[in-house]
Amino acid sequence: MQPATADYPIRPVPFTAVRITGGFWQQRQAENLATTVPYAIRQCEDTGRLRNFDLAAETLRRRAAGETSFQNKPVTIYPFDDSDVYKVMEGIAYALHVRRDPALEARLDGWIAHVVAAQEPDGYLYTFRTMHPDSPVHEWIDEKRWLKDADLSHEIYNLGHLYEAGVAHFEATGKRTLLDACLKSAELLWRDFGDRRLRVAPGHQVIEMGLAKLHRVTGDARWIELAKIFLEARSPGGKAYSQQHLPVTQQTGAVGHAVRANYMYAGMADVAALTGDADYVAAIRKIWENVVEKKLSLTGGVGPIQHGEAYGEDYELPNACYNETCAAIALMLWNQRMFLFTGEARYLDVLERTAHNGFISGVSLSGDRFFYPNPLAYDGVAKNNHDHAGRAPWFGCACCPPNLMRTLAALTGWFYAVRDDSLYVNFYAPNEGEITVAGAKVRLTQTTDYPWSGAVRLILTPEKPAAFTLRLRIPGWVEGRPVPSDLYTYADAACPDWSLRIAGEPVTPALENGYAVLTRTWQPGDTVELELPMPVRTVRGHPTIEAVRHRLAFERGPVVYAFEDAAGQTDPETLAVSAATRATAQVQPDLLGGVVTLVLDDVTAPAAAGPATLIPYATWNNRGLAPMAVWLPKADG
Ligand code: FUB
Numbered sequence: 001m002q003p004a005t006a007d008y009p010i011r012p013v014p015f016t017a018v019r020i021t022g023g024f025w026q027q028r029q030a031e032n033l034a035t036t037v038p039y040a041i042r043q044c045e046d047t048g049r050l051r052n053f054d055l056a057a058e059t060l061r062r063r064a065a066g067e068t069s070f071q072n073k074p075v076t077i078y079p080f081d082d083s084d085v086y087k088v089m090e091g092i093a094y095a096l097h098v099r100r101d102p103a104l105e106a107r108l109d110g111w112i113a114h115v116v117a118a119q120e121p122d123g124y125l126y127t128f129r130t131m132h133p134d135s136p137v138h139e140w141i142d143e144k145r146w147l148k149d150a151d152l153s154h155e156i157y158n159l160g161h162l163y164e165a166g167v168a169h170f171e172a173t174g175k176r177t178l179l180d181a182c183l184k185s186a187e188l189l190w191r192d193f194g195d196r197r198l199r200v201a202p203g204h205q206v207i208e209m210g211l212a213k214l215h216r217v218t219g220d221a222r223w224i225e226l227a228k229i230f231l232e233a234r235s236p237g238g239k240a241y242s243q244q245h246l247p248v249t250q251q252t253g254a255v256g257h258a259v260r261a262n263y264m265y266a267g268m269a270d271v272a273a274l275t276g277d278a279d280y281v282a283a284i285r286k287i288w289e290n291v292v293e294k295k296l297s298l299t300g301g302v303g304p305i306q307h308g309e310a311y312g313e314d315y316e317l318p319n320a321c322y323n324e325t326c327a328a329i330a331l332m333l334w335n336q337r338m339f340l341f342t343g344e345a346r347y348l349d350v351l352e353r354t355a356h357n358g359f360i361s362g363v364s365l366s367g368d369r370f371f372y373p374n375p376l377a378y379d380g381v382a383k384n385n386h387d388h389a390g391r392a393p394w395f396g397c398a399c400c401p402p403n404l405m406r407t408l409a410a411l412t413g414w415f416y417a418v419r420d421d422s423l424y425v426n427f428y429a430p431n432e433g434e435i436t437v438a439g440a441k442v443r444l445t446q447t448t449d450y451p452w453s454g455a456v457r458l459i460l461t462p463e464k465p466a467a468f469t470l471r472l473r474i475p476g477w478v479e480g481r482p483v484p485s486d487l488y489t490y491a492d493a494a495c496p497d498w499s500l501r502i503a504g505e506p507v508t509p510a511l512e513n514g515y516a517v518l519t520r521t522w523q524p525g526d527t528v529e530l531e532l533p534m535p536v537r538t539v540r541g542h543p544t545i546e547a548v549r550h551r552l553a554f555e556r557g558p559v560v561y562a563f564e565d566a567a568g569q570t571d572p573e574t575l576a577v578s579a580a581t582r583a584t585a586q587v588q589p590d591l592l593g594g595v596v597t598l599v600l601d602d603v604t605a606p607a608a609a610g611p612a613t614l615i616p617y618a619t620w621n622n623r624g625l626a627p628m629a630v631w632l633p634k635a636d637g
């Protein structure tokens with residue numbers, strides 16, 4: 001196979017080259033591998049998601065043997081349930097890529113055999129039709145293949161996740177079993193859509209990113225052409241719900257279903273990177289500005305409207321919002337790609353905010369309870385998590401847990417990136433990376449307590465002295481900008497400066513696109529110390545956001561805080577804070593897996609008869625059901 005050559009100007013350092021060595025993300029990643037991965041495997045098996053493949057395979061087998069009217073009924077609810085299996089497979093593949101585990105690999109190989117057996121001879125793979133071919137077994141499915149895909153059949157959506165899994169499995173193990181099934185399926189898509197006679201704008205995007213990965217791994221230009229065909233099947237009059245209302249290059253704001261939207265913008269970035277289409281980039285830049293200026297929750301979540309799981313109007317950002325976990329994941333995928341185009345740190349400011357707050361809130365500290373919506377306020381009783389109060393063990397529509405699981409498994413792929421002679425340091429977390437920059441192999445060791453402390457120490461060990469530029473991301477929050485827009489601003493005055501030392505000597509580097517730029521010949525063992533001061537900050541929302549007009553929120557570093565009285569005694573609505581409210585950060589190693597809390601010095605929680613204490617938003621509902629709020633009432637209204 002001939003890998004594709006044109007791609008993003010900046011290349012991410014693969015997650016396999018970066019090993020987390022401690023701290024916040026190690027804890028969450030370790031829990032993911034130890035608990036969430038086996039848990040998601042079991043859920044896919046116990047709920048019948050894998051069994052659907054067997055039922056499809058049985059219909060194929062028995063019909064081929066002459067039982068011409070044999071058919072089965074699915075044992076799960078949704079035609080997109082196949083995609084949960086694919087996402088779990090992708091997550092397992094990432095885990096295997098980091099550490100080979102024969103038992104897990106054998107389990108995955110077993111699953112692949114089930115999937116491959118359900119594929120029709122011409123490459124079609126969609127269990128709900130194959131097991132019940134004579135008539136649609138679900139109202140979302142047409143008599144004929146693909147004809148309801150622009151609506152809700154999810155035939156093409158499932159394939160997007162399949163392709164991502166197939167490429168991940170191939171890269172992790174070198175085995176082609178799943179990749180070959182993907183290619184057989186892609187050949188069918190090419191036969192059915194490649195000549196543009198059948199025009200379908202997929203009703204749920206993700207195929208675009210899947211095809212980009214197939215293109216990268218095979219070098220076959222048809223796969224990126226196909227992604228473009230799907231993107232360009234949009235025209236005026238289509239549904240805004242699935243971003244079909246306008247040609248993609250004429251879209252200027254984020255609308256409709258938030259997961260679909262963000263997957264599409266990320267897919268457009270991939271197509272643009274692989275084909276050089278500048279119009280795509282212009283369109284997604286505009287849409288991104290609309291999101292960060294008017295549609296982003298403080299937690300980095302998006303898609304606040306429950307009906308349609310959708311983006312709202314400009315500044316429509318209620319606190320009892322929806323903000324699906326998958327939408328946060330899709331937003332991170334999109335922002336990472338925007339960075340890869342531009343080298344601008346503002347995209348990673350958004351990614352970092354989402355990662356530490358509205359994304360990781362989706363899974364409990366125990367790794368086996370999940371949020372689908374991630375609201376910024378909760379009354380302590382509502383069954384707002386798909387008919388469940390608090391984090392749920394699983395869902396009928398189970399898109400979020402496997403998505404979380406696959407994302408956490410490969411998260412270190414966001415830490416570093418390289419362009420020519422520049423090495424970008426994007427994420428702060430204890431880790432070791434093996435990176436090649438400007439032809440030199442460099443071992444990079446980071447030690448830090450980030451996100452609880454802003455002190456970061458980097459040791460660079462090139463094989464031999466090497467000249468290159470180190471670009472250290474200076475987060476927007478250090479510079480007094482919680483988000484790259486005026487949607488949220490700090491209400492207090494504190495904005496101490498960051499500082500940098502090399503080999504103990506203070507340096508004042510230039511700041512470029514949000515990065516401190518250090519060009520020199522690096523010697524083995526060179527030490528860089530970055531100090532990002534982390535005072536507690538009070539945040540106010542843009543006055544047009546009605547829900548927060550009389551409220552303030554608290555942050556420290558990239559972490560957004562919330563009030564939750566675990567004893568359920570104090571309703572956040574009874575608190576009163578102001579921009580002058582002082583808060584003390586307290587390291588609490590035994591609380592919620594080890595966090596820093598904020599004690600609001602002069603704000604009393606009436607029922608608790610003591611100062612109000614805030615916890616990191618992402619850790620709420622790990623101590624039972626209680627009211628929670630990020631935005632607290634302002635004393636002076
Ligand atoms: O439609 C498939 C998935 O189910 C979507 O991504 C989620 O929002 C949920 O609707």
Ligand code: ZN
Nearest residue numbers: 324326399400
């Ligand atoms: Zn989801």
